[in-house]
Amino acid sequence: MNNFFLEASLLICLLGAVISSLTKSQEKIRFITIYSSFISALCAIAAYLLFKSLHQGFITLSEFTAPLPALASLLYFVVLLCTPRTKFIGTDKPFPSSLLLVSQALSLLICSSSSNSTLFILLALEPLIPLIDLLRRGERIRIFLIHWIPAWLIAMALAFASHLSDEATGILITILVVIRMGLFPGHAWLVYLTEKCSFTIALLFITPITPTLILLTNNQLLHNTHASLYLSWLAIASIFYFAGLTLVQRSLRNFFTYLCLALSAMVTLGVCSHEPLEITAAYSLRNSLWIALTGMAIIVRALEARHGGLSLFQNHGFYESTPMLGIAFLACGLGCVGFPGTSAFISFEMLADEIIPSSPFFGIVIVFSEALISISLLMVYFKLFCGRKIEWSNIFKVRLREMIALCIIIFLIFGLRFLPLSDISTTHHTLEKIASLHPH
Amino acid sequence: MNDIGPALDLFAAMGIFSPLALALFMLLAFVFQIKLPEKIIAFVVELSVFIALAGILGIVFLFLSNGVKKWGYEPFPTFHLESFHFDFQFYFDWLSLSFATLALLLCFVIAFFSQRYMHREPGYQRFFVLYSIFVSGIVIASLSGTIESLFVGWEMVGLSSALLVAFFHERVMPTRNGLHLWIVYRISDAALFLASYLLHHALGQGFFQAILEQGSEGLAHEVSSPVLIGAGVLIFLASACKSALFPFSGWLPRAMEGPTPTSAIFYGALSIHLGAFLLLRLNPIVQLSPILAWTVVFFGILTALVSGIIANAQTDIKSILAYATLTQVGIIIAEIGFGLDMLPLIHIIGHASLRTYQFLRAPSSFAYYKSLEESLGRTDLNKSVPKGRKVPAGPFSLAIYSFALNRGGMDSMLEKFITKPFIQMFKLADIFEKKWGSMLAGLDPSTTKNQEERS
Numbered sequence: 001m002n003n004f005f006l007e008a009s010l011l012i013c014l015l016g017a018v019i020s021s022l023t024k025s026q027e028k029i030r031f032i033t034i035y036s037s038f039i040s041a042l043c044a045i046a047a048y049l050l051f052k053s054l055h056q057g058f059i060t061l062s063e064f065t066a067p068l069p070a071l072a073s074l075l076y077f078v079v080l081l082c083t084p085r086t087k088f089i090g091t092d093k094p095f096p097s098s099l100l101l102v103s104q105a106l107s108l109l110i111c112s113s114s115s116n117s118t119l120f121i122l123l124a125l126e127p128l129i130p131l132i133d134l135l136r137r138g139e140r141i142r143i144f145l146i147h148w149i150p151a152w153l154i155a156m157a158l159a160f161a162s163h164l165s166d167e168a169t170g171i172l173i174t175i176l177v178v179i180r181m182g183l184f185p186g187h188a189w190l191v192y193l194t195e196k197c198s199f200t201i202a203l204l205f206i207t208p209i210t211p212t213l214i215l216l217t218n219n220q221l222l223h224n225t226h227a228s229l230y231l232s233w234l235a236i237a238s239i240f241y242f243a244g245l246t247l248v249q250r251s252l253r254n255f256f257t258y259l260c261l262a263l264s265a266m267v268t269l270g271v272c273s274h275e276p277l278e279i280t281a282a283y284s285l286r287n288s289l290w291i292a293l294t295g296m297a298i299i300v301r302a303l304e305a306r307h308g309g310l311s312l313f314q315n316h317g318f319y320e321s322t323p324m325l326g327i328a329f330l331a332c333g334l335g336c337v338g339f340p341g342t343s344a345f346i347s348f349e350m351l352a353d354e355i356i357p358s359s360p361f362f363g364i365v366i367v368f369s370e371a372l373i374s375i376s377l378l379m380v381y382f383k384l385f386c387g388r389k390i391e392w393s394n395i396f397k398v399r400l401r402e403m404i405a406l407c408i409i410i411f412l413i414f415g416l417r418f419l420p421l422s423d424i425s426t427t428h429h430t431l432e433k434i435a436s437l438h439p440h
Numbered sequence: 441m442n443d444i445g446p447a448l449d450l451f452a453a454m455g456i457f458s459p460l461a462l463a464l465f466m467l468l469a470f471v472f473q474i475k476l477p478e479k480i481i482a483f484v485v486e487l488s489v490f491i492a493l494a495g496i497l498g499i500v501f502l503f504l505s506n507g508v509k510k511w512g513y514e515p516f517p518t519f520h521l522e523s524f525h526f527d528f529q530f531y532f533d534w535l536s537l538s539f540a541t542l543a544l545l546l547c548f549v550i551a552f553f554s555q556r557y558m559h560r561e562p563g564y565q566r567f568f569v570l571y572s573i574f575v576s577g578i579v580i581a582s583l584s585g586t587i588e589s590l591f592v593g594w595e596m597v598g599l600s601s602a603l604l605v606a607f608f609h610e611r612v613m614p615t616r617n618g619l620h621l622w623i624v625y626r627i628s629d630a631a632l633f634l635a636s637y638l639l640h641h642a643l644g645q646g647f648f649q650a651i652l653e654q655g656s657e658g659l660a661h662e663v664s665s666p667v668l669i670g671a672g673v674l675i676f677l678a679s680a681c682k683s684a685l686f687p688f689s690g691w692l693p694r695a696m697e698g699p700t701p702t703s704a705i706f707y708g709a710l711s712i713h714l715g716a717f718l719l720l721r722l723n724p725i726v727q728l729s730p731i732l733a734w735t736v737v738f739f740g741i742l743t744a745l746v747s748g749i750i751a752n753a754q755t756d757i758k759s760i761l762a763y764a765t766l767t768q769v770g771i772i773i774a775e776i777g778f779g780l781d782m783l784p785l786i787h788i789i790g791h792a793s794l795r796t797y798q799f800l801r802a803p804s805s806f807a808y809y810k811s812l813e814e815s816l817g818r819t820d821l822n823k824s825v826p827k828g829r830k831v832p833a834g835p836f837s838l839a840i841y842s843f844a845l846n847r848g849g850m851d852s853m854l855e856k857f858i859t860k861p862f863i864q865m866f867k868l869a870d871i872f873e874k875k876w877g878s879m880l881a882g883l884d885p886s887t888t889k890n891q892e893e894r895s
Contacts, residue, residue, distance in 0.1 A: 143881040188877045244866040340592040371626040377624050386609035
């Protein structure tokens with residue numbers, strides 16, 4: 001028997017997207033979106049669990065990519081599950097349900113893809129989702145196009161041009177990664193995106209730190225052409241710069257964006273390395289951060305859905321009315337900075353431990369930036385959840401769906417490393433196996 | 441040794457896993473919003489701390505009765521991946537057992553005290569959740585056998601302390617003070633992390649046992665001294681932040697915003713001595729360099745002097761106690777700098793016990809004083825109130841008095857020369873970011889600013 005669960009997962013998403021775009025009742029659209037995502041997530045998890053026992057289907061998974069589609073679809077489902085009903089129904093700007101399902105399908109493909117050219121094509125297609133949403137919302141797209149027209153051209157060139165020299169490829173990948181990852185100075189469009197785009201679309205676009213896969217598959221080439229060196233310097237500058245910016249943000253969304261950018265840069269720095277341990281650490285860190293940042297984004301969205309845009313000028317005192325969100329915010333924050341017990345802990349320790357010998361300066365900047373991020377996280381926690389008590393009505397209380405979603409996220413933050421194929425040793429062995437199969 | 445092996449394993453598991461199980465239970469109940477009755481919470485906390493204490497005392501008994509002096513306990517296999525290894529090991533010797541016994545004994549007393557003190561407090565369960573994380577952290581830190589396990593305990597203590605200082609979070613000041621504490625603790629964590637790396641780099645592992653067995657002379661012969669001295673400097677920085685040495689003392693009076701039991705256990709007894717414990721544990725590294733050892737002595741004495749002066753000008757009982765505590769901690773640090781080992785430990789135990797008592801009595805001391813006076817027949821207490829001291833007149837005395845009133849100007853100095861320029865730099869960067877973003881998006885920057893102000 002073949003393992004067709006991943007194909008089924010993909011088809012269900014696309015089918016759900018088509019049906020929801022043809023449906024007029026917003027209540028039905030909500031139902032279709034959530035259940036399509038749920039069934040798709042179940043199929044992706046089944047594909048992961050049966051990865052070793054069944055033959056591969058049309059989409060071939062490797063040991064390396066096996067857990068990723070399951071994680072991606074689970075996080076999509078969790079995000080959709082806790083999307084407030086008011087977002088789907090009764091707003092002047094309808095919720096982009098079908099776009100989200102298409103995005104989930106695209107994410108599944110990206111996570112299971114192992115071919116270089118396919119990855120470049122998918123990476124070029126991915127930003128179309130937020131672009132369509134921006135157009136749908138009537139927002140300006142100039143900043144988006146300034147960054148993405150060259151990026152699309154580069155992605156197409158990398159996918160289809162076969163006569164590019166290694167140096168040219170290295171430079172092109174560097175530019176593409178700087179733009180897509182939002183490394184300094186190519187980050188302005190991402191800040192704009194989280195401000196103007198639907199936050200659900202934006203969070204699902206930013207948190208997966210997708211270009212990690214491109215950097216992994218082209219690691220040797222980047223190393224040979226010294227592109228990894230340029231990327232490392234850009235990444236280290238970005239880590240410090242964005243970590244510092246998280247301290248002075250006045251709006252919650254901007255804080256979240258800079259937090260994502262700083263942590264993505266940290267992953268980039270690790271993946272750019274040529275040391276297997278550093279790459280393993282960065283890759284494991286990426287998966288842990290993906291979960292923690294998604295959890296953080298869910299909380300930001302939940303708070304904004306109740307209160308509107310939140311400024312960090314004053315204390316809001318949300319703890320008394322929504323303690324669950326406060327606890328989850330702390331858990332996700334700790335997951336982001338690799339606090340002991342979270343799945344990012346060992347990855348972070350290993351990353352810093354491996355970076356210091358090759359460059360003590362980079363190591364010190366990483367440790368210092370991590371301290372800055374943890375300070376800004378607690379500062380924002382105090383701003384949001386502490387302060388005068390507000391007597392809120394019951395409609396602001398955390399709903400059961402939100403509770404389930406947050407519990408899943410908290411479980412993953414603390415328990416991801418216990419899942420088979422997700423722990424650091426397995427990742428390392430898989431990376432080594434890949435390296436031995438494709439000797440450079 | 442083989443005969444008592446299983447018993448030692450059992451007692452060690454009791455001592456280490458009982459607080460961890462408590463923290464896990466309390467956290468799960470808290471996450472799932474299960475409101476536990478006060479009596480159940482108090483019972484579970486006291487039982488767990490008691491089991492841990494019994495475990496540690498059991499080990500002490502076995503050590504004394506069998507003449508064992510040190511023993512390593514490794515509950516989890518070492519995480520090992522090529523050159524990277526993460527050793528989570530515990531080490532039992534006279535120092536770790538003494539500090540762990542002291543910690544658990546005081547935690548047990550405070551748990552008893554808190555169940556009444558915090559009675560009907562809306563955040564009763566939250567208090568005990570954080571308290572249980574603190575107990576786990578302090579047990580892990582005091583019994584740690586490697587720098588990695590110490591780091592885990594160190595971070596747990598830091599987080600729970602910051603959140604407990606901000607316990608009364610409906611007021612803004614406690615949260616600001618909690619954040620202040622967190623900032624200093626994160627500097628401490630970063631220093632400890634880098635020290636742990638240097639120790640690994642120099643020794644190939646971070647086992648305390650190896651460091652202690654080699655001693656300063658053995659270490660000087662075998663490994664590169666500059667690296668170890670670098671580690672020693674970082675360890676001292678981590679300890680200075682944790683023990684509120686000069687110039688990091690500013691957080692200590694701020695930490696008194698938390699509930700009284702936490703002031704007693706953290707800033708009178710355990711957290712404040714954790715830095716001294718770390719220095720004591722890794723004293724062979726400090727003693728490698730006479731300059732480093734004398735620096736430790738200098739900062740210890742300076743802290744003792746400065747806080748002694750500041751304590752005299754304080755107007756509330758908790759601040760007086762905080763600075764009095766710091767005076768003694770400074771002396772303890774100086775003792776460690778001199779290369780002593782037993783005296784600082786005895787000093788820590790005696791001082792921590794006394795301060796716990798004083799902090800716990802602080803809120804009721806005036807009522808106690810009143811009842812004492814009344815029992816002596818003095819009913820008009822206003823007559824017996826001291827008139828207060830005159831402000832010193834000479835310019836030197838005034839300068840000292842002003843220095844003491846400003847708490848040594850440490851906070852303002854750090855803020856003026858470090859925090860403010862740093863934040864200002866990033867505020868300018870943020871303004872630049874907004875303008876750059878608006879320009880690229882084709883938006884009017886003033887519109888963006890107005891939108892933000894409205895928000």
